Amino acid sequence: MNETDPDKSRAWRRVRLSRERRREEILKSAELLFAATGLRSTTTAALAKAAGISEAILYRHFGAKQKLFEKVVERNTQQRLASLEGRLSSIPNLSPLECIDRMAEATILACADDEGNASVMAWALLEMPEFAADV
Numbered sequence: 001m002n003e004t005d006p007d008k009s010r011a012w013r014r015v016r017l018s019r020e021r022r023r024e025e026i027l028k029s030a031e032l033l034f035a036a037t038g039l040r041s042t043t044t045a046a047l048a049k050a051a052g053i054s055e056a057i058l059y060r061h062f063g064a065k066q067k068l069f070e071k072v073v074e075r076n077t078q079q080r081l082a083s084l085e086g087r088l089s090s091i092p093n094l095s096p097l098e099c100i101d102r103m104a105e106a107t108i109l110a111c112a113d114d115e116g117n118a119s120v121m122a123w124a125l126l127e128m129p130e131f132a133a134d135v
Contacts, residue, residue, distance in 0.1 A: 023061050026051045031072045035119035039069045039127045069124070070131060076120040077135050084110035 017025065029050040033042045044065050048055045062068040087106035091099060111118040124132035 019061075022053075022057075026053065026058065026061055026068070027072055027075055030068055031076060031117065031120055034069055034072050034123060035117045038123035039066065066128075069128070073120055073124045073128075073132065073135055076117065080110050080118065080121075 026047075029052075030042075030047050033047060033050055036042075042065070044055050044058055047065070047068065048058045051058065058068070062071065084106060087110060088103060091102045091106070094102065121132065121135075124135070
């Protein structure tokens with residue numbers, strides 16, 4: 001233990017996360033990278049570094065970069081749909097034209113929000129169209 005600064009010695013200790021928590025952290029960091037550079041241009045080394053893990057741990061959790069990408073796309077889609085559902089459920093009884101206007105706005109906002117970055121789906125449609133169409 002470091003007598004001069006106990007917090008400094010704690011900083012070097014690695015926090016052990018549960019399997020689910022670790023997977024979630026990997027998915028979050030992978031989403032940012034995949035949104036920026038897509039599947040093919042994102043390396044497993046960059047994914048591991050962003051998540052603060054080794055490539056071996058990355059492979060242990062997801063098996064392959066493509067599987068990780070698929071999980072990111074699925075998670076991303078679920079988040080955007082949940083956001084859209086929340087926005088649509090808050091639309092009051094309006095005239096049909098006002099309702100359509102609010103639905104269009106809600107759809108755009110659900111895609112543009114930080115949650116469920118639409119760039120991930122754009123990359124999926126470009127690089128894995130068969131998979132993206134099924135999601």
